Amino acid sequence: MNSECEERMDADDRPIGRILSRREVLALLGVSAAALLASCSGASETPTGSAPTTAPVPTETPATSAAQPEPSPMATPAPAVTSSEPSTMVPAAPTVNADTGGSRPIPACVVRPEQTEGPYFVDTRLNRADIRSDPATGMVKEGLPLLLTFVVSQIGSAGCTPLSGAMVDIWHCDAQGFYSGVRDPRLDTRGQQWLRGYQMTDADGIATFTTIYPGWYPGRAVHIHFKIRATNAAGQGYDFTSQLYFDDAISDTVFAQAPYAGRGRRTTLNQNDGIFRQSGSQLMLNLNPIDQGYAATFEIGVDLG
Template structure:
């Protein structure tokens, strides 16, 4: 059984026939490793080639024993992009409309805000110039632009502003067999010439209580009950709890969620 706190988790093996967009990559760092990477433990270490993905906590510092404490940053896991990523997605904040047909994807509204920061020993500061790609399935579990599907609905990208923010208006994603409800994202810092200097890819997940409330409504309800809760998802079990969104709202008026991350790449 995998230990999610191990710096070298065992690879994920999916059942035959499950293509799944994903399997775990990278590592989950222990607290001791995170302290070393941030220069707060015994002997600072260089950042890994893959960078460090972290969350900025509202309290400024995280609880812990000893003199060295994380400056409000918790290391996050990376996950593969899967087969449904399309590079060069349109730069836009509203992902609901297919730019080719003008058709809006039906579903419960979701506003998703990324806030990117640079992590240092003293804390986290806003990081501008990070290209944020987002892509996910529609209310019935289908991705646009791949596997014979046309269009570019529920796909898009933005560059973070001076406050490190990039906001997307989309819909709550549906589900498809073998996977928990999720949204894919990719972060790529850009240099002055607009070229990516690195990338970090992972996924966001949702509380089961919110999934149930959303899927009881049309058009989600026509697909039936989701077959894979978070606890049974092979990807979620390898660190998904660190990527679980805290959403506010309801299935009538829609939801909002902010994902606050620190990125030391590029």
């Protein structure tokens, strides 16, 4: 790897945005300081050894559209390893159902930090759930399957509610560390669109993708980029960009298998990644084994203003 290549890879770096403080979340949710302290005192002060909330295991992988090519055989799943990183959960107060007079729970608002978009975002506008293939050639990228579900909520003065109609984009590198649709010193993939796509959130604020466990490249920890775009009540556009990370122990196990194996030991773990160190612990995925790979659910609350 020459220095020019490494410099290009390291350009996927500068952090943007900030984490909402408890005071700001408190003002948004209209909850008293005492109630917030009592209900989520461990949110940002949970000891590192605490067990994180684990996402539910999907019972099956959603069926792929007939237009999508058949994926090639995948590797055997790696054993589950649970991350020890704490999450930043902000419980919302229940609301009263006007029809029944009873109360119903509101989805928990999960405040996450923004991170850099990096140099590899391409606004392909590919509306699809399975992003493994290249639409032009039908080629499917091999790798351990990953079923990734976003649960997007909107933070407001009345609490936290599902955000429907939001565009959720994801993009990441393949098992060999390459992105599609870009040119860097190692490879020119312009015109290709594998491992890119978006979904619109449904009435429950949910968008689900079928992809693969991402590979690695010099200078960065293992990660997936995502972007959420929506429009608020005033017609103003909203754009939130960040990244998702993986437990290093799981990555080591996955990368010992085909098609990841053979590249040698990766150069950057989470703790050595300058971007991960900027609140990446709040962007960790909790993985659960499914038939051929992993599933993960990522909850996030956004303030459209």
